Amino acid sequence: MGMVYLDNNATTPLDPRVLDAMLPFLKGEFGNAASRSHQFGWTAEEAVEKARKQVAAVLSANSKEIVWTSGSTEGNNLAILGAARMYAEKGKHIITCRIEHKAVIDPCKYLETQGYEVTWLDPDGKGRVSADQVRSAIRDDTILVSLMFANNEIGTIHPITEIGAVCKEHGVLFHTDATQAFGKIPIDVNEMGIDILSLSAHKIYGPKGVGALFVRRKKPRVRLVPIIHGGGHERGMRSGTLNVPGIVGCGEAAEIAMNEMPTESVRIRKLGEKLWNGFNSQLTEIFLNGDPDHCLPNTVNVSFLYVEGESLMMGFSDLAVSSGSACTSASLEPSYVLKGLGLGDDIAHSSIRFSLGRFTTEAEIDQAIEQVVKAVNHLRDLSPLYEMAQAGIDLSKVEWQHH
Amino acid sequence: MAYSDKVVDHYENPRNVGTLDADAKNVGTGIVGAPECGDVMRLQIEVDDKDRIVDAKFKTFGCGSAIASSSLATEWIKGRTIDEALALKNTEIVTELALPPVKIHCSVLAEDAVRAAIADVKKKREDTASLETGAAAAGAASSMT
Numbered sequence: 001m002g003m004v005y006l007d008n009n010a011t012t013p014l015d016p017r018v019l020d021a022m023l024p025f026l027k028g029e030f031g032n033a034a035s036r037s038h039q040f041g042w043t044a045e046e047a048v049e050k051a052r053k054q055v056a057a058v059l060s061a062n063s064k065e066i067v068w069t070s071g072s073t074e075g076n077n078l079a080i081l082g083a084a085r086m087y088a089e090k091g092k093h094i095i096t097c098r099i100e101h102k103a104v105i106d107p108c109k110y111l112e113t114q115g116y117e118v119t120w121l122d123p124d125g126k127g128r129v130s131a132d133q134v135r136s137a138i139r140d141d142t143i144l145v146s147l148m149f150a151n152n153e154i155g156t157i158h159p160i161t162e163i164g165a166v167c168k169e170h171g172v173l174f175h176t177d178a179t180q181a182f183g184k185i186p187i188d189v190n191e192m193g194i195d196i197l198s199l200s201a202h203k204i205y206g207p208k209g210v211g212a213l214f215v216r217r218k219k220p221r222v223r224l225v226p227i228i229h230g231g232g233h234e235r236g237m238r239s240g241t242l243n244v245p246g247i248v249g250c251g252e253a254a255e256i257a258m259n260e261m262p263t264e265s266v267r268i269r270k271l272g273e274k275l276w277n278g279f280n281s282q283l284t285e286i287f288l289n290g291d292p293d294h295c296l297p298n299t300v301n302v303s304f305l306y307v308e309g310e311s312l313m314m315g316f317s318d319l320a321v322s323s324g325s326a327c328t329s330a331s332l333e334p335s336y337v338l339k340g341l342g343l344g345d346d347i348a349h350s351s352i353r354f355s356l357g358r359f360t361t362e363a364e365i366d367q368a369i370e371q372v373v374k375a376v377n378h379l380r381d382l383s384p385l386y387e388m389a390q391a392g393i394d395l396s397k398v399e400w401q402h403h
Numbered sequence: 404m405a406y407s408d409k410v411v412d413h414y415e416n417p418r419n420v421g422t423l424d425a426d427a428k429n430v431g432t433g434i435v436g437a438p439e440c441g442d443v444m445r446l447q448i449e450v451d452d453k454d455r456i457v458d459a460k461f462k463t464f465g466c467g468s469a470i471a472s473s474s475l476a477t478e479w480i481k482g483r484t485i486d487e488a489l490a491l492k493n494t495e496i497v498t499e500l501a502l503p504p505v506k507i508h509c510s511v512l513a514e515d516a517v518r519a520a521i522a523d524v525k526k527k528r529e530d531t532a533s534l535e536t537g538a539a540a541a542g543a544a545s546s547m548t
Binding site for chain 2: 306307308310311314315334344345346349381382383384385386387395400401
């Protein structure tokens with residue numbers, strides 16, 4: 001068997017059906033969607049508007065509320081910076097959380113240098129922020145709450161509907177980064193009180209470099225100061241010639257994801273449970289990070305105590321996963337998400353994220369279980385920490401030589 | 404990042420994994436690093452009367468490069484004298500395992516572990532020696548009464 005890809009929260013392969021939809025626009029149909037004077041432009045515009053409807057349908061939104069972007073990093077920047085600049089006269093206070101994606105954290109940190117104040121909520125041990133926490137943090141000058149729909153590392157889903165209601169109650173805009181949730185679990189922007197929502201095509205078997213931002217048009221009408229200025233495309237919120245093949249792919253990917261969600265979410269959740277049960281029946285001293293009661297169907301984040309994540313990944317070279325360990329990142333810092341849950345650095349170093357997807361098979365899960373169990377046992381034989389723990393030594397009381 | 408073949412070999416077939424009796428007076432134990440830093444190395448040596456390292460064992464919690472560095476270190480110091488082992492430099496480990504710059508700290512840790520194990524066995528010997536001198540003096544004193 002070849003490589004097993006269990007890193008679908010990082011990116012997903014392009015679905016062949018999406019590629020088929022895109023191909024005409026990579027070949028003959030090259031028109032600019034903004035060209036209003038000839039057939040080339042009309043064909044492109046028609047394709048873009050169809051995709052807009054396909055994306056809007058997944059959110060129960062109106063297609064006029066969809067703004068095309070290059071992906072969620074741009075979408076999050078446009079949402080946060082755009083709202084902050086538009087509503088600066090109303091106030092300069094923003095609420096977010098410590099375990100957001102960097103594409104939310106960094107624009108917020110930037111705003112802190114520009115005279116804005118940010119409240120960084122602490123999630124609970126499972127990664128959730130409560131509506132009450134949001135309520136307590138809202139002030140008279142609060143203009144925006146930005147909280148992700150579901151976390152990329154642990155899959156935890158926030159109580160979005162309750163948070164949306166609190167924001168409505170106080171007249172504060174609610175932005176959610178739905179990069180991981182879009183197309184995987186039901187989203188209704190009206191029922192959930194969402195005003196701005198970011199999404200990305202490449203997380204749902206679409207192409208890279210394209211995404212969308214839902215920007216509410218009614219109750220309230222949300223206005224954003226653009227970060228890219230130019231020809232006034234996308235209701236002035238995002239200038240630049242539209243990426244027609246990418247947008248067509250995004251629309252097709254969204255429609256497929258919506259149609260298959262009822263069966264796929266059940267199938268994938270079962271595979272995820274099989275993975276966890278496989279580990280749990282053969283290994284001791286492991287635990288599941290996140291909130292099993294409020295979790296994406298595809299994300300299984302496990303800490304294998306006394307073994308380090310990078311060395312563990314070396315043990316299953318034909319399994320593609322990612323780790324919260326320091327060694328996998330350029331920063332040499334372990335996952336700030338796992339640390340944000342109050343887990344120690346040692347546990348963050350021992351964590352692996354398995355993110356399943358549309359093309360994951362049961363045989364691949366069996367293969368993953370076998371390889372992971374073998375690697376954990378191999379490394380525990382090598383681990384002084386495992387030996388000490390087995391001998392009853394409390395590792396938290398040992399005086400380590402930090403370096 | 405791809406690992407060198409030598410790192411992979413030490414990872415898959417680590418040399419000298421195990422535990423020596425840390426209480427034995429001719430065994431030195433060095434534990435360096437901390438779990439929250441993602442690396443803990445324990446390196447142990449058994450030394451004969453002529454200061455020669457007759458056995459070496461390790462266990463490491465850490466990345467593949469940390470495991471390989473400590474495995475290689477035990478291989479190199481076995482059969483050497485304490486002074487020869489003290490001359491071991493982390494840069495030799497870096498070269499042998501072709502470690503990238505981001506993994507140099509793994510080799511430093513291995514060098515530190517060797518030094519800590521040697522320091523431990525030396526300290527035990529000094530303690531034993533002073534204990535024996537003390538006992539002899541006490542014996543002499545009691546015979547005088």
